[in-house]
Amino acid sequence: MQTYRWVHDVALDVVHIRVDDVFPVIVTVAAAMAVLLWLLVRERRIGIVAALVVVAAVLAQLNAHLVGYPTIAAVLGHPPVVDADLDDLQSPTDLVVADGPLQAGWTPPRSMPPIGDVIEADIPGPVSGFHARPASIYVPPAYLTDPRADLPVLVLLTGQPGHVVDWIDGGHLGRTMDTFAARHDGLAPVVIVADALGDADANPMCMDSALGNVFSYLSVDLPAWAADHLQVSTDTKNWAIGGYSYGGTCALQTAVRAPITYPTFLDISGEDEPRRGSREESITAAFGDDSERSQQLFDDVAPLTVMSENAFSGSAGAFVVGAEDDEFRPQTHRAFDAAVAAGIDSRYLELPGGHSMDVWAPALEGEMGWLGVRMGLTD
Numbered sequence: 001m002q003t004y005r006w007v008h009d010v011a012l013d014v015v016h017i018r019v020d021d022v023f024p025v026i027v028t029v030a031a032a033m034a035v036l037l038w039l040l041v042r043e044r045r046i047g048i049v050a051a052l053v054v055v056a057a058v059l060a061q062l063n064a065h066l067v068g069y070p071t072i073a074a075v076l077g078h079p080p081v082v083d084a085d086l087d088d089l090q091s092p093t094d095l096v097v098a099d100g101p102l103q104a105g106w107t108p109p110r111s112m113p114p115i116g117d118v119i120e121a122d123i124p125g126p127v128s129g130f131h132a133r134p135a136s137i138y139v140p141p142a143y144l145t146d147p148r149a150d151l152p153v154l155v156l157l158t159g160q161p162g163h164v165v166d167w168i169d170g171g172h173l174g175r176t177m178d179t180f181a182a183r184h185d186g187l188a189p190v191v192i193v194a195d196a197l198g199d200a201d202a203n204p205m206c207m208d209s210a211l212g213n214v215f216s217y218l219s220v221d222l223p224a225w226a227a228d229h230l231q232v233s234t235d236t237k238n239w240a241i242g243g244y245s246y247g248g249t250c251a252l253q254t255a256v257r258a259p260i261t262y263p264t265f266l267d268i269s270g271e272d273e274p275r276r277g278s279r280e281e282s283i284t285a286a287f288g289d290d291s292e293r294s295q296q297l298f299d300d301v302a303p304l305t306v307m308s309e310n311a312f313s314g315s316a317g318a319f320v321v322g323a324e325d326d327e328f329r330p331q332t333h334r335a336f337d338a339a340v341a342a343g344i345d346s347r348y349l350e351l352p353g354g355h356s357m358d359v360w361a362p363a364l365e366g367e368m369g370w371l372g373v374r375m376g377l378t379d
Contacts, residue, residue: 086121086229089139093231094147101379102149108185112145115178116188118168123194123225128208128216132195136164137230138177141186152238152375153226154189155218155262156364157247161200164193171361180368187377189240190232194222196243196250205274206250207301209286214250215301219258237314238376242266244360245328249274249303252335255315256306256342264374265317268363269355272331272338273302303335307342316345316374320363322353 098105119137142149156173158166167173173191181188196206196214204211206218218241227234241262243251248270255265276282279298280290287294299305317339321332329350339346347370353359372378 086119086137089117089119089143089230093145095150095231096147097150101373102151102376103184103187103378106142106149106185106187108142109145109147112141112186114141114182116140116174116181117144118174121229123192123222125213125217125221127220127224128213130212130214130217130221131198132217133164133198135195136168136193138168138173138188138191138193139230140177140181140188140190142181142188143190143231145186148231149187150233151187152189152233152235152240152377153223153230154191154239154371154375155222155241155251156191156193157196157241157243157250158193159243159245159247159360160197160203162197162246163200164195166357167193170357171364173364176361176365176368179365180372184372184378187372189371189375189377190226190230192222192226194218196247203246203276205276205282205286206246206253207274207286209297210288211286215254215257218250218254219261223261233376236261237263238374240264240266240371240375242268242364243270244268244363245270245355248332252303252317252339253301253306255317256303256310256312256344257301259312259315263315264371265315266320266364266367266371267317267332267335268320268360269322269325269328270319270332270335271328272304272334304338307338307344310342312339312342312344315343317347318367318370319346319348320359320367321350322355322359323350324352324354325359328355 096102096106117139119139120134121137123132123135125132140151143151156167158164173193177188177191196204196218198204198212198214202212204214206214208215223236223239226232233239239262241251241254242248242265245268248267250270251262251265252267252270253274255262274282276285283290283294283298287297319332319336319339321329323329333348336346336348349363349366351359351362351366369378
């Protein structure tokens with residue numbers, strides 16, 4: 001399995017080259033070719049080469065600013081690599097449960113594999129009616145053995161536009177979790193990379209509205225499915241939700257509206273409220289018009305309003321954002337300030353970089369120690 005993961009990482013290096021990395025290279029090579037051709041032919045064909053250079057440069061700048069797709073695989077909608085089948089993971093085994101941190105009561109069996117697995121699963125929305133795309137689920141080594149550790153669940157969400165592959169491949173989720181597990185006797189959360197969009201380009205703003213009942217899907221349907229189909233901890237005090245950009249906003253929204261289900265959250269480069277254009281356009285898209293009633297419905301689910309009207313003594317959240325992210329950094333900090341005022345045990349960190357996976361993947365990796373404690377895995 002270890003050899004497979006290494007081969008997999010190497011084999012996908014080309015398709016998973018970061019878009020932000022590959023376009024500057026293309027621009028540089030194209031510019032060099034243009035100069036070379038100019039030296040060779042002086043006048044002919046320079047216009048075509050120059051046009052290609054301009055197009056590549058424009059694409060690079062657009063992607064650097066918008067960062068809609070963190071990897072080429074995401075652009076292509078490349079599915080996650082699936083190493084296991086859901087049916088193989090549903091059979092019950094003996095569970096190891098601890099009163100305190102799970103690691104203190106856990107002895108890894110000799111048969112435990114060195115790394116985890118990724119599966120793909122459809123998680124329906126019988127209560128919400130939300131039609132989500134298939135989720136990708138990482139299960140750590142301590143899940144793939146008998147006895148099995150009673151593991152908590154971390155729900156991760158992507159940006160918009162987005163695919164679940166963005167966390168699996170662009171975000172190197174397996175590598176991050178396997179590294180954490182290797183340091184903690186095979187223990188790591190079961191990670192469900194869920195779809196909170198419905199489509200790559202959709203923007204339902206992570207609420208229950210005419211755009212789709214995303215909040216009910218994440219807070220009701222997903223936990224119920226996990227309890228029925230995975231052998232995971234049913235004590236949601238150890239559960240967490242996180243995401244980046246749209247997913248960070250969504251994680252914060254869901255956590256403050258369903259603090260029993262998700263008492264811990266990770267908001268990476270999130271906004272201070274859901275957006276779909278201007279505030280007026282957002283309200284109209286969700287609730288049909290910009291009437292006083294619609295504005296109230298929007299405020300009822302906006303995280304800053306929710307936090308200002310409620311106390312969250314049992315909740316904790318981490319806010320991480322890029323130091324050069326001039327658009328999202330002030331919003332993430334505003335949300336952090338509101339969380340502190342609401343009694344949420346909050347932490348804030350700025351990492352080098354802008355609004356890209358160069359921040360998002362390290363943010364998850366860097367917060368795993370904190371998450372491990374909050375999720376009852378370590379002390």
